[in-house]
Structure formats: structure tokens, C-alpha cells
Amino acid sequence: MILARITRAIRTQNWFAVALEFVIVIAGVVIGFQITAWNADRQVVARDAQLISRLTRDLDAMRAANAATLPDTERTYDGWIDLLRALEACEPIDTTQGDIRFAIARYQRTHAPPIYRAAFDEMSAAGAFSALRNEALQEAIVTFYATLERATVIEGAGRVDQLATARLLWPRMAFSMEEDSIQSVGNEEDAVPAAANTLATLDVTAHCGDLELRGAVWEMADINRDFYFETLQTLAEIDAILTELEAIAP
Numbered sequence: 001m002i003l004a005r006i007t008r009a010i011r012t013q014n015w016f017a018v019a020l021e022f023v024i025v026i027a028g029v030v031i032g033f034q035i036t037a038w039n040a041d042r043q044v045v046a047r048d049a050q051l052i053s054r055l056t057r058d059l060d061a062m063r064a065a066n067a068a069t070l071p072d073t074e075r076t077y078d079g080w081i082d083l084l085r086a087l088e089a090c091e092p093i094d095t096t097q098g099d100i101r102f103a104i105a106r107y108q109r110t111h112a113p114p115i116y117r118a119a120f121d122e123m124s125a126a127g128a129f130s131a132l133r134n135e136a137l138q139e140a141i142v143t144f145y146a147t148l149e150r151a152t153v154i155e156g157a158g159r160v161d162q163l164a165t166a167r168l169l170w171p172r173m174a175f176s177m178e179e180d181s182i183q184s185v186g187n188e189e190d191a192v193p194a195a196a197n198t199l200a201t202l203d204v205t206a207h208c209g210d211l212e213l214r215g216a217v218w219e220m221a222d223i224n225r226d227f228y229f230e231t232l233q234t235l236a237e238i239d240a241i242l243t244e245l246e247a248i249a250p
Contacts, residue, residue, distance in 0.1 A: 051128045054119035055141075056245050063238045066113050066231050072102075073111065073228045079103025080221035083202075087217060090208035095173075096199050104173075104200040107166050107220065111227035113234065115148050137244045144237050151230060162223050168216035174201045 079099035086093040086100075095101065120141065123129055129138045176199045207213050 051119055051123045051126070052132070052245060052248070055123060056242065058116035058119050059238050059242055059245075061116050062114065063235060063242070066234050066238070069111075069113060070228075070231050070235070072106070073224065073231055075099050076103045076106050076109070077221060077224040077228045080217060080224055083204075084214065084217045084221055086204045087208045087210075087214050090205055093204050095202045095204070101199070103220070103224070107169075108163070110162065111230060112152070113231070115145070115152070117145055120145055132248060134244065134248070137241070137248075140237070140241055140244070144241060147237075148234070162220070165216045165219040165223070168212055169220075172202060172207050172210065172213055175199065176201075 076099075079101070080103045082098070083095065083100045083103065086095075093100070095104065124142075129141075132138050132141075
């Protein structure tokens with residue numbers, strides 16, 4: 001239709017009509033490109049918003065998992081410190097009660113919180129970090145996930161050290177297992193996890209001069225101290241990132 005009108009205008013030498021038709025054609029093309037670009041931009045914005053929302057959910061889930069382990073991690077550390085202090089004082093103590101029992105029952109436990117990174121990996125692959133418009137936040141997120149990955153590798157090595165240290169403890173201890181029916185739960189002082197029903201008896205006064213034993217107990221305390229403070233650090237980093245993400249949430 002437009003081509004026919006232009007042809008007629010040229011034949012009749014109606015140059016104004018020719019120019020007007022050309023302007024209409026060019027304007028139509030430009031508007032078409034603008035609409036296409038606008039739709040593409042809107043799709044990118046929607047995708048980025050969805051990825052940021054998923055990243056927020058992943059971080060929320062990791063925060064909940066770390067927060068759930070924090071009390072047990074702290075109590076395990078406290079138990080090994082209590083045992084070390086008992087050896088230093090060289091006074092009789094019931095090692096089947098309280099935090100000491102809790103710590104010994106968890107001697108094989110390592111700090112292995114889940115890492116939810118599906119949204120992070122997709123954002124990295126799609127270049128969606130540009131939507132954050134905050135270089136400091138981008139760097140904080142990348143560093144956070146890199147730190148978690150390194151911690152997983154380091155804790156694998158720590159697991160080996162933990163078991164090697166435990167082997168120094170076991171010859172000095174007498175072990176037994178409780179019946180499942182008498183495991184304590186709730187807020188009692190000596191409550192233990194359902195799976196941690198080990199009883200380990202150690203004659204503190206008989207072994208308080210054993211420096212190798214003290215060193216092993218200190219190593220267990222040090223390992224669990226690291227677990228505890230790593231959990232605190234992880235929670236602080238997640239909270240900082242979530243605060244920034246909340247500020248830019250659509």
C-alpha cells in the first residue's frame with residue numbers, strides 16, 4: 001500500500017507526498033525497534049527480579065540452617081572447654097553429664113551447613129549481577145559463595161584431624177551406649193540429640209597429668225571453636241547481603 005502511494009507520488013512528481021511517506025516508513029521501523037527493545041528489556045528485568053528473589057530464598061534457607069546448628073555447635077565447644085578445665089583443675093567430675101557428655105557424643109560431627117547456590121550460579125551464567133547496580137554487593141555475594149566452597153574443602157581436612165585427635169582420647173575412656181528409650185530431650189541441662197546417646201566415662205583425676213590427653217582435648221575444643229565462629233561469621237555475612245537485597249527488591 002505504502003509502496004503504491006510512493007510510486008504514484010513519484011509519477012506525479014508530488015515530492016511532498018514522497019517525503020511524507022518515507023517519514024512514515026522510517027517512523028514505523030523505529031517504533032517497531034523500540035517496542036522490540038522495550039519488550040526485551042522488560043523480559044530481562046523480570047528475569048533478573050526472579051533470580052534475585054530466588055537468591056534471597058536460598059540465602060534465607062542457608063541462614064535458617066546455620067542458625068539451627070548454632071546452639072549445638074556452641075554447646076559442643078563449651079563441653080570440650082569444660083573437660084579441659086576439669087583436667088587442669090585435676091578434680092573429680094562426672095563426664096556423663098551436661099555439656100561434656102554432649103561434646104563427647106558429637107565427636108564425629110563436623111561443620112557442614114548446606115550450600116544453596118542454584119540461583120547464584122544462574123545469575124553468574126546469565127550476567128544478572130548487573131541488575132544489582134551495586135558493585136560492593138556483587139563482590140560480597142561472590143566472596144560469600146567462594147568462602148563457603150573453600151570452607152567445605154578445609155573442613156574435609158579438619159575431619160581427618162578431628163578423628164586423629166579422637167584416637168588419642170579413646171584409650172583413656174570407657175564407652176557405653178544408652179537405651180534409646182531413656183534419651184533426654186527438651187530443655188534439660190543434659191539433653192542430647194536423638195542419635196547422640198554415647199556415654200563416655202573418663203577418670204579426670206587419674207589422667208590430669210597426661211599432657212597428650214590435654215592436647216587432644218584442646219585440639220577438639222579448638223576445632224569446635226572454629227566451627228562455632230565460622231557459623232557466626234556466616235550468619236553475619238548472610239544478614240548483611242539480605243539487608244542489601246531487601247533494599248533493591250522490586
